[in-house]
Amino acid sequence: MERKNILSTPIVDAINKYIEENNIPFSMPGHKAGKGFFYTDDGKKLFSNIINGDITEVEGLDNLHKPEGIIKESQELLCKLYGGAKAYYLVNGSTSGILAMIFSTFNEGDKIIVERNCHRSIFNAIILRKLVPIYLKSEIDERFNIPICINEDYILDVINENKDVKGIILTYPNYYGICQNISKIILKAKENNMKVLVDSAHGAHFGFCDSLPQNAVELGADIVVMSAHKTLPSFTQTSFLVANKNIDIENLEFYISAFMTTSPSYMFLCSMDYARNFMELYGKKEFEKCTKLARKYRKIINELSYIHVITPEDLKEKNLGIYIDESRYVINVKKQYSAPLLLKYLKKNNIQCEMCDGINIVLILSPFNNEMDFSKLYEVLKDCPIHEFEIENSLNINDIIEQKIPQSKLLPFEAQKIKDIEIVSVDNCINRVCAENITPYPPGIPILIKGELIDEHALSLIKYYLKSNISILGVDNLKIKVFTKM
């Protein structure tokens, strides 16, 4: 056999290189480089040789699109674990669950309430299902420059003023692990015959112990989508969908099926089966251990002067009824220092973080991060030559991060149809109508939705993310697409 050209498999080569770096994983997926799979004997047996488990739906196995055997049995156990009326494994990530819950709950032309701070997949679903969105803007914590919640009075006002709304889509928690008490909102929405759909992509581990927030299913949401891979020991792109009572199950299942491959990966299904069982048996104990360790090291890390890991106490001060997932670190970098440079330094020292928004660095902790991982994190932070990362902070971040919802010139689905588009530079886009969503990724929250007017505020946000070296979907070579005839 010939030796292949080293450059001919760029993805394989990059992943091999990444593996060799042997980083400490404080990022997704939740199994942390496989460690999470070696907790039971059967787990070890399977995952040490997982490629043999990549088989198709042969005799003796089951059909994900019409489960009657092992998948049905496992999904019933999933339902028992989270509560709710029916639960599903998704092999196309939370994206497919979000499409399915939105398509099955709403009809074309329906008016819905949705957080502006929602995930890109929700915006796509709004276009595809031709919905009329009423956006809710977030409260910003000016100390850390992060979105923390939707003001409760404001959201209740919006519900009261829009009785014709068919439902509300909430995100719980957000990417920073911050939650608000959504029970009251759910109750109010239901009083008004509105359905409540929850994107809980970052909350699959919630509700398993007292040191973690309550699970969205428990809080009474109608449909909840949770990424299994983000916080549990399951492969990337696996998710759970849980439907509560009073959902048209047939209709829901049509859309779940339509948006998912008819050739689902049994590697994925195995990992979800494993993760579910892990949470059932060890979830409470292991996440208690994890949050305990997280608190211990948060305290030590917070003795360092140049950063601050956000604490539940910080949030309590706001008196907004918000709290934080303590299995997540949001490291706020003091404003005279560069968070992206700190991120780079951490990576160079083999600390793999989840994301950096330009100001904060987010780490996802898990039961599979042991004390050595935390200790190494602390040591690296302690030894950081932070003076090398000093910056002149020329941006007035508080102004920039503040949520302002741009003026909509076209509904999202109308904008999707129009093809008369031109490409203009970022410097010449002011007062034009945006022809493509502009989304920094991470955190995946659009600044502008297709069809909205590019105003000064939106432009300053774009420039801020560009300056922070964060990749922006919709901005290519400093150019943006706008509609020609508007």
Add this chain to the structure above:
Amino acid sequence: MERKNILSTPIVDAINKYIEENNIPFSMPGHKAGKGFFYTDDGKKLFSNIINGDITEVEGLDNLHKPEGIIKESQELLCKLYGGAKAYYLVNGSTSGILAMIFSTFNEGDKIIVERNCHRSIFNAIILRKLVPIYLKSEIDERFNIPICINEDYILDVINENKDVKGIILTYPNYYGICQNISKIILKAKENNMKVLVDSAHGAHFGFCDSLPQNAVELGADIVVMSAHKTLPSFTQTSFLVANKNIDIENLEFYISAFMTTSPSYMFLCSMDYARNFMELYGKKEFEKCTKLARKYRKIINELSYIHVITPEDLKEKNLGIYIDESRYVINVKKQYSAPLLLKYLKKNNIQCEMCDGINIVLILSPFNNEMDFSKLYEVLKDCPIHEFEIENSLNINDIIEQKIPQSKLLPFEAQKIKDIEIVSVDNCINRVCAENITPYPPGIPILIKGELIDEHALSLIKYYLKSNISILGVDNLKIKVFTKM
């Protein structure tokens, strides 16, 4: 750590059990229990420890939804390999490619021509995109009772009679590996400004050597979707989409992105990168070797009296310009014997086949099936106690398999909206309007589409598949959903 209850992970347990059986894989996926990944040194290195490669889109890697680095580079190589204008990796199987190509090519209300023998995902896309389908029925080879092609004169007539049609969706090859020359149809469609979309889920290996059919991209289709996992060394649920010239790339990319998870698996991306490189370097040589071996053993197997593996010569006799993928065995079982019982016997002897339609058994061969695999297959077939599998063949299969398109009472998308449904037994469903697609799986071709009248012919097909113990999506406990008010 506690020892978990053996029954608590039904999927993991079943897969562990399956792995222990150590079957010879003549089924998907194309890597054949991992053998396909050990062809290059870097492949060995990565795939022997693939779980470490399950990482998220961290620094140094790339974003599948806005590729600028390794994914972009690899997709460009994919495009170079197949030809065409742009090529994409799909992590949600061919299903997501089919949704994307149909949504991007057609608008709501568009009339399209589509084979009745198309995959379930195409029917779902027709509902979701609200298209008006004109179905084409297949010619059936009465000797083997399999669909072989759409009569060319018939299809050209349909095109001539429906000049307002926006496009045509073809399947090339079908599940049996049978192809017709679609060049003429493509030419005719293009003359009439119709787009040609090809579901080539089973044809990713086509065009790499003279002993295989030409690739659909080469034949001039506008968009082609190919499953990487079916015939190439790539993980289950991975696919390629190739767009030819004159496609609105921006629009296509919106839909590809919308139907795919924003947390794509790098294990999947690695396997597609690997498979592409494998085909580039070794595809020709290895598939020549594979088809040569397949021919050799087909000849020997065809000396057995109770079965017949379909040959290119068989198809030539029909004078329809059809041919067969020689890396696939379609074992036609003589009518006095039971194909399902033969399938069971093969499985018991560790021969894993791809599917059985009740009459034929399909095997997917690959370069990773060595001579020992073929030899074992032959030995097991030779030693078969076929007299034990004798049946009274009471069904007139020729009548049953013949394609008749039921009367449509509601367009697919209209039927999807109606909720007044009742459940009736299979024996009481005649002349009712079907409220759910009825699809035997495999081969995944609907007998009835939601909104169609259940006539005698459709009913006989349902009973035939039930009798053959083939799982039918849409039939539950011998019951079918029909619309109440029709």
